[in-house]
Amino acid sequence: MQRIGVFVCWCGSNIASTVDVERVSEALKNEQGVVFSTNYQYMCSQAGQDLIKSAVKEHRLTGIVVCSCSPRMHEATFRKAARSAGINPYMVEIANIREQCSWVHKDIITGTEKAIILGKAAIAKVNLNAPLIPGESPVTKRALVIGGGIAGIQTALDIAEAGFLVDIVEKKPTIGGKMAQLDKTFPTLDCSACILTPKMVDVAQHEKIRIFSYSEVSSVKGFVGNFDVTIKKKARFVNENICTGCGACVEKCPQKKIPNEFNLGMDNRSAIYIPFAQAVPKVATIDPNACNMLKNGKCGLCARVCTAGAIDYTQKDEYIEEKYGAIVVATGFNPISMEKFDEYAYSQSRDVITSLEFERLTNAAGPTGGKLLRPSDNKHPHTIVFVQCVGSRCSVDSEKGKEYCSKICCMYTAKHAMLVRDKYPDTEVYVFYIDVRTPGKAFDEFYRRAVEEYGVHYIKGMVGKVVPEGEKLKVQASDLIENKQLHIDADLVVLAAAIEPDKSARGLATMLTASMDTNDFFTEAHPKLRPVESPTAGVFLSGTCQGPKDIPETVSQAGAAASKVIALLNKDKLLGNPCVAHSNEEICNGCSQCERVCPYGAISYINKEFKMPDRSIKTRRIAVVNPAICQGCGACTVTCPSGAMDLKGFTSKQIMAEVDAICR
Amino acid sequence: MNKAYPTEELLRISGVNPNKCMKCGKCSATCPAYDEMEYHPHQFVSMVNSGDIEPLMNSESIFKCLSCFACVDRCPRGVEPAKLIEAVRIAVVRKQGNNHLLADDVPNMLDDEIPQQAIVSAFRKYSK
Known part of the structure; x- marks a missing residue:
């Protein structure tokens, strides 16, 4: 039997003007399990939290219901207060009587009535709550930056300066991005290359930074702190460790009529090319669609003139697997x-x-x-x-x-x-x-x-x-x-x-399960208060992939994203979300339906031996959830035909109790 | 003198929402009949919206519009100024009673300078 305390917040006049808070706290007093009920002007304030803490001690509370704003706003605050008062944080439930009640209702009678009902539902749920303990996961102390424009460069430099390893993946043969193509930069008219190229060199020389140029991210698995990423290093047909960037091959290449991407097709380049003089890495790349040797085996001039012997017509795409703790998207425009x-x-x-x-x-x-x-x-x-x-x-x-x-x-x-x-x-x-x-x-x-x-x-x-x-x-x-x-x-x-936004962003967002708006700009976790974080934990945003920006803004956002990454990588362990799915192995019949709907790949199957009532042993196939990967979306729980899947903290019983309380 | 139609009526006839306009002037920039018109496409949008409709109804401009719909095609905001001009024209024509262009009359009006487009749109203009 729970001993529940109910705390109704006025939120100044935000709630109190459309909800009779006194009546709400009075009405909820007689609900099952409630031993204490009160109201206060600002429950989230220090005084409000102290009120909760002292009530926990005085009334030996085991569960807490706070009738206040959205749980998005202050659930974490009240959970923290509960923990410091000695209660499991997952014994706290929020009844949202602001966004879902006082703000949408005009008159105090209907507002109050609805607030009471929402409070009753939350109480019914707490009665069935059980303490939950989040699992821990380690943090890989390396960051991945996708995109090597000024946003990616600045983010990588800032993370590396804090002492963490960073990899930059850039799909073009060189880093530098759009800024490398600009002439002068407003409003001070400094030469774009003069301020960018030193940064490109810094990146190349930094001992903590690796550059994967002419490469793309081909798959992302895992979760915050533990991403497993496969990087596709496209064949450039030049060994970049040997190539000195002397340009002899570029000069000799007979195929010189290829539209030059760097100059937007306004002049031509050769089939083997270095995008521009200050390219980083300064190595040649062969365009396989233009090279005579690669197309029909007739030429090979570049291999003959290369004194370093860097040309390799047999080079294949290479796939590199690496672990990362954080991913920064800087895919640009x-x-x-x-x-x-x-x-x-x-x-x-x-x-x-x-x-x-x-x-x-x-x-x-x-x-x-x-x-x-x-x-x-x-x-x-x-x-x-x-x-x-x-x-x-x-x-x-x-x-x-x-x-x-x-x-x-x-x-x-x-x-x-x-x-x-x-x-x-x-x-x-x-x-x-x-x-x-x-x-x-x-x-x-x-x-x-x-x-x-x-x-x-x-x-x-x-x-x-x-x-x-x-x-x-x-x-x-x-x-x-x-x-x-x-x-x-x-x-x-x-x-x-x-x-x-760059066309590659859409596919990348799917891989990262990061959300986008209708224009394919990445969305931020909060437009004002968390502007450089994606709603997906461990994924951060830098530069124009999040919205149009000029260079000063991009650089500041890049620094902000880096500081968030540094804060994450600085932790040794991350606490997971304990509200994850789990399968009741007694009921599970191994039908695989949950595995098919799981968007995160968190469910796998094992064969387990069960002792039967007649003492015989039978092997059955059952579902197992990896709690570190599960995001608690609940898709499996509604799919499971036998009712074996349930979501901790949101069990079917708890949800039904809430519905019952509302309909009572 | 034509007395003004109410704004709401013209918006209903045309299906135009002038509040979508961002006052860029591309309609008037693109208009081939600009120099012939006393009031220009962007002014129609603005004046109908502010209820200043009488001057439009009494202006030759409504008959100078070629109904070529270039402004409709190029408006970045999808305001469709030509439809609004047509609504003003219809308002005037309706008040005058039967003011139809008859096919038989067309040969008398023709001269070599008239583009085909103008004849086609003349039917559209007068036969509503």
């Missing part, structure tokens, strides 16, 4: 495809480019050596039109674009416009905008400088269409302030394409 935006003639004219292509055109290491030249005829453009929000801020049902603001475009467009005017004062630069969004330190000042000091024409309005005509691009746009339609003969049109 890509600009969306412009193909559906026919009105801007992106597919028709080479002189209509995206902003990322513009970065390469102004980059000293880009296809034009940093000279701004039109892609079609290599002529100097005089009139340049920038179009903002291409594919951003579209309606929900838009087939072309995204609903969200891509956040970075206003600033990089201001940067582009300013740099063009600075370098080429003979140009006319127009920026068509819907709103200029510059919330950030020194951001609005930067944009104003573009307008006031550099004379960029900012026009409130949108471009309706771009028509290539002869050498010109006929731009038709609206000027909403002057209520005019403008016709501009432009030489170059730059589209600020919306950004979207």
Whole structure:
């Protein structure tokens, strides 16, 4: 028989204004097992918790019901209070009379009535509660960072600096990500490569960091502190331990007409290539779809010129298995495809480019050596039109674009416009905008400088269409302030394409059982208070995989994710969740249905010998749950046809008792 | 003078929700009849929403609209300004009684400059 204490919280006026708390605590006094019932203004405060603790001692309580806010909010608080008063924390139940009662009801009569019913249900459950003891699991002191852009680089460096081992998995042949492709960075205009490449070198030289470049995560098993990850190291046909990155092979390769991904296809690379001069690791990679030797066995020039003997045409994909305690997702973004935006003639004219292509055109290491030249005829453009929000801020049902603001475009467009005017004062630069969004330190000042000091024409309005005509691009746009339609003969049109999460993120989320929003951005455990953690324990988020971000924000988030990883890896043991499934071996008939529905692979089958009533011994196949892997979702308990599966802390009996109490 | 239709009625006829508009002006940027129109597509959305409908009903603009639906196609927010212009036009036509375009009259109106599109949309405009 339990001795239950009931504690009704006012939550200031949050609960008390729509629920008569006095009546609730009075009504619950006479429920089965209740020996004490009271109410208090803030049960979660120190004074409120002390009230619970002293009641436990005074009334020798064995169970506690707190009628308060959602268990998501304060269940942990009250469990901790129970533990310090000497009661098993799992003898505490929360009746949610705030989110599910006072906040949704308007009048005090129905609110109070419902609060009493919710309280009764919780009491009925506590009567059947049993103390639960969480299991412990060890923590593998190594972190995995998926993605080697600035987010992944910063996270890895910060974790490694704290003394833990880190592996970076990057699908491209080099780390560096999008930041390596940028020319200058707003709002201080430092050269992107100059601030990024030292960090890339730091990563390469750090004794705690390993880089798996040209690799992908192919499977993830396990749970927080104990992830088993398989990494697929794609064959690059070059032994990266021997290759010195001298580039002799790149020079000699006869196959030189492959669109260069790093320059977004605006120039060509050879079949064996090093993405850019500061690549890390600086080793060559053979593109198997372009290499003559790999396609038809006719060439082998690179192997002949390689003095180190690093070329290996027989190299195969390699699978590496490793254990990790924590995983950081830093998979980044890509600009969306412009193909559906026919009105801007992106597919028709080479002189209509995206902003990322513009970065390469102004980059000293880009296809034009940093000279701004039109892609079609290599002529100097005089009139340049920038179009903002291409594919951003579209309606929900838009087939072309995204609903969200891509956040970075206003600033990089201001940067582009300013740099063009600075370098080429003979140009006319127009920026068509819907709103200029510059919330950030020194951001609005930067944009104003573009307008006031550099004379960029900012026009409130949108471009309706771009028509290539002869050498010109006929731009038709609206000027909403002057209520005019403008016709501009432009030489170059730059589209600020919306950004979207990398396509690899969706598959990765499935592997990690990490949740995503409708746009395939990873969701955080709490949008304000836990912004760098995924709801899946042990999985952390860094950079644009979680939402559009600029570099300063990405770097701060990367540091925040690293600090969460460090806190996790610093622990020697993790307490599990004791509310897991278990199978009653007497009833289980070994039908395998639970194994099939389990999303975590926590159920396996063993053959066990049972002593029968006639003293004979019979071997039966039964289900066994691994409590460390089970997440307590309950899918097996409702599937089990014989009723052998049950969830500790949420047994069928407890749930039925709650339903009975509500219907009584 | 045409007296104003209420905003709600025009929204009902057109099925347009002008609150979806983010005032980017792409409708007017894309409009091929812009220079012919006194009030431009983005103004229709804004003026109907604020109940400033009488000037629209008395303007030639409603008959200058080609009903080419370029603004509908390109609006990033799915506002569909042309449908709203058509609703204003219908409101005017309905008040005038039988104002149909008859197929027999068409040959007299033709000149070489008129695009095919305009003839097709003329039926759409006048035959409601």
